[in-house]
Amino acid sequence: MSAKRLPEELLHPQPDGLYCPAGDFYIDPIRPVPRAMITHGHADHARAGHGTVWASPQTLDIMAIRYGEDFCATRIAVEGSTEVDGIGVRFTPAGHVLGSCQITVDDNSTAITVSGDYARVDNPACASFQLAPCDVFVTEATFGLPVFNHPTPHSEIEKLLRSVAAQPERCHLVGAYALGKAQRVIALLRQAGWDQPIYIHGALQRLCDYHIAQGVDLGELRPATTKEGKAAFKGQIILGPPSAFAATWAQRFPDPVICFASGWMQVRARARQRGVELPLILSDHVDWPDLTRTIRDLNPKQVWVTHGREDALVRWCELNQITGRPLRLVGYEEEAE
Secondary structure, three states: OOOOOOHHHHOEEEOOEEEEOOOOEEEOOOOOOOEEEOOOOOOOOOOOOEEEEEEOHHHHHHHHHHHOOOOEEEEEEOOOEEEEOOEEEEEEEOOOOOOOEEEEEEOOOOEEEEOOOOOOOOOOOOOOOOOOOOOEEEEEEOOOOOOOOOOOHHHHHHHHHHHHHHOOOOOEEEEOOOOOHHHHHHHHHHHOOOOOOEEEOHHHHHHHHHHHHOOOOOOOEEEOOOOOOHHHHOOOEEEEOHHHHHOHHHHHOOOOEEEEEOHHHHOHHHHHHOOOOEEEOOOOOOOHHHHHHHHHHHOOOEEEEEEEOHHHHHHHHHHOOOEEEEOOOOOOOOOOO
């Protein structure tokens, strides 16, 4: 009988990313590799150029939309569990964006769950987070400080709608990242009863169309062009990627209220730096209460922290008699969420 592997023998950091030697694959590698498991479609986790890619069907579709149909040599869609060279691999919803999954690597003696990015709040644009039991939990810590305690998504959407009602002569321009955040904002607006057309920048169109095809209710969407004149946008809500706000695109609209949907909008200095008049604290990542709640719910033997506010979370683990370890992985963005 072979000796039991230590967790760091089953999975450990290498320059290209987290590597499983027994299965000869990486999880969310930052450079092209022969075999990759991908948690979700954001560009800092899902890169083109790999040989074989295992991911959820939706993540594979999203990668094809973003990078082209030939983004890798071979695609393998995973719904639930699979096995690679005797190593069990389980995909569990992460609640971050459409198709996002946690990936659990299991050699029948040790289970390590790599969460990728995850969230535990209501998100009508993707499947809800599910706990993935494990011995070692590998977590982000994007908002890994006690100061980050985000309001409910519904309260932020209500704040937006109150502003729209109070300023009918102005339009509201909402900055939202193209994958996940934009569709979530739209779906939350629909849940809140906003049934008017929502205008979107062209960069959001293909991913919005894909969400609609996957059954996400986004209602009527229209292109945010000014062919009908500025007056047509009074009292309307318009979404665009943050990059568009630095260009002349945002100047096309009538006295716009500049909004930005991000967990970072809790930091007033960041809102001021971006010229944001109406910050919307809408995060697709766990805040501090949900981060620590997840660790308590899982009760793992060890917690490894990939990126973000690593030191604070490792210290919290130590105070709660859990072995914590910072991996200090590079190449994963905290901003683009």
